[in-house]
Amino acid sequence: MAPTEAAEAKVLTREALPVRSEDDVVLVRRRARELAQRRGFDGFAQAAITTATSEIVRNALVHGGGGEATLEELDRGGRAGVRLTCRDEGPGVLDLERALRGGFSVTGTLGLGLSGARRLVDEFEVRSAPGAGTTVVLTKWARR
């Protein structure tokens, strides 16, 4: 592995935003787009992080009853990144594997939010347990 890849990601900025209404979903994803623009992401990468953020934050609102979204601007060996950490205190994802496969929904929607968001970003981690809420961490890196 190249030394730049092994380098720790440096957090340049960090801000926490509440997730309590649909307006908050819009505010968080708009902020994600602004950070991606500022970090020099191209149009495709901007859309990817913005859309993934939209999916995950809306999940936290609809399934988790709201929570908190933290956005970070990252730098890893000169490579720009944006990371979203979204926490909710909802019932948790009961069948994580199935939800991540896609096309499975308990609320009658497309059921593609979680699986789709995962495909849009470079790093994706979800921690969830029934009754313990859900935390999703996703990172998108700018193309070199």
Add this chain to the structure above:
Amino acid sequence: MRPEDAIDRLQLDEREVRRRRDYFQVTDEDLARLASHRDLATRHNDEVIEALYQFILGHPESRAFFPDAATVARVKQLQRRYFLGLFQGRCDPAYAEDRVRVGATHETIRMPARLYMGAYAVYLELIRAMFERELEPAAARAAYASAQRLVAFDMALAMDTYVAAAEDTIVRHQAAVRELSTPVIRVFDRILLLPLVGTIDTARAQQVMETLLTRVAEEQARVVIIDISGVPVVDTKVAEHMIMTTNAVRLLGAKTVVAGISPVVAKTIVQLGISLTALETRGRLQDAITLALELTGRAPAGRQA
């Protein structure tokens, strides 16, 4: 905002007034103390109000809100009543409503909150001076402390009236924007165009669908073109909305063509795993219109005549 609406919004019942009084520590003792100085206040009423208006009318910014002598005379009369209100020995829903009425009056004439609050500071100063002139130092201090608490209670009601009016404006604007942003345009006979612009939240998605279905029925439309080039983020929620709208439109016997899909949106939709194969899609609006003309059995515009 009309005073009645402001009173309605702040829900100043017995319990709410009690809650506010507790927070501002306006005790029955305060009210009784102020009431014991009612004669003093009545004697100095004119003088305090005159001094207050000397300040208000002496300042170019606040003077602008009092265009003529008749207005000045009217508001001075109201202020005299308002001033004596502090010394009535009561602070109940009727009292609070009276205070909100004064706040709403200032908001209605669009007096900026800073000018309103600035006048309150002068007002308090005049009350302090009055007590200090007329009472023993200890009594003056106690009376002024009581007056301060009650006036702070009044100021909070005035601020809340301003905030309620601002919130009302936002709600009205949101409704107006929602309505403005769902224009359904008839581009040709039986062909409708719906340009979607901005964020599609749940409320808007509902409204868009209702407006569109109504127009499809009215116009006996055969094709509906939905242009999504003005939607900043196309996620699963927007896709769901398009699929549902298409299904509903189909029930009325019309077809849907989605236009305005940019390369970035196309890639994002595929990565999300959304299948839009049930929908006719076109990149450019022009191509969507050509398709719509074909679907309604007409040659595209360019080949006519």
